[in-house]
Amino acid sequence: MENADHNIAWTLCAHLAPLSVMAVGGGITILAPDIQRFVVDVNHWLSNGAFLEAYTIALVAPGPSMLFVTLVGWYAAGLLGAVTATAAILIPPAILTMALLRASHGRVNATVGSIVRSSVLPLSVGLMLATGYSLVRAADHNWSSAALTAITVAVCLFRKPNPLWLVGAGAVAGMLGWV
């Protein structure tokens, strides 16, 4: 059992480390579909429900919402899994950041910066939509939960609510048995 946890933790770590530098455009969220694919579909370490739990709990917890990776590691392989998964997602970008600061003193050529920015933005938008789609597929099993998602989208597009209020409203709707 201990040994199995060890293997899972390191396999997950080896998958996440190269993935972490693919998190272009500002967030780890866009990695969610691939992490879900790897831990749920390919390796069956977590159920779809457990993955979704990890995502939602990290969203409402204080701190960066990228810590869903910590919970995925925890569910897959206990404390070792939680620590190695988090380290794998944090350390490569941190090293890259410090290497760039060392090489350039924090000044990036404006043209290079703008080309990289405009190249990366469309990809991160497509991946964000893929993340939304994956979460919808995992979360919405019936018309009422799909309606809750649709209402959330509509409210966000036409107002600028604090997301935590919406999540709170979702909790209430769930407890009332609407979902």
Added chain:
Amino acid sequence: MTIKEFGDLWGLAQLLPGATICNLAVITGYRNAGFAGGVAALAGMVGAPMVVVILLGIAYQRSQEFALVHQALAGMSSVAAGLIVAIALKLIGELRKSWIDLLFAATAFIAVGLLRLPLLLVVGSLIPLAILVHVWIHLRIVNGKR
């Protein structure tokens, strides 16, 4: 640090891969105290929240026999999915001027969302392509001005 400097650093943090907020912590730490500063800032940023998130995970697992808790999380998850879809739709609105950008976004969505191809493969091949295309666009604009 001035506001202008902070803005520049924020821009840099967003440009680099990884979570913007974590990159910003690393940049700030590194500028003030070198490598150790960068590591310390990152550890400070995620250390305590990591413990909290694990405790919440344990608490949730322990309370699963209560249907209400389970139902509340289901509702929250449906909202969480909607939040991401809304962000994506707003961002697509920003891209609509350029059909090339829309094409890149659509390719990334189809490959990762619908076909469920490995993200490493998809982004690893689309980023060089996107940079090539944008360098070409940039050169055309520069040459056009002359």
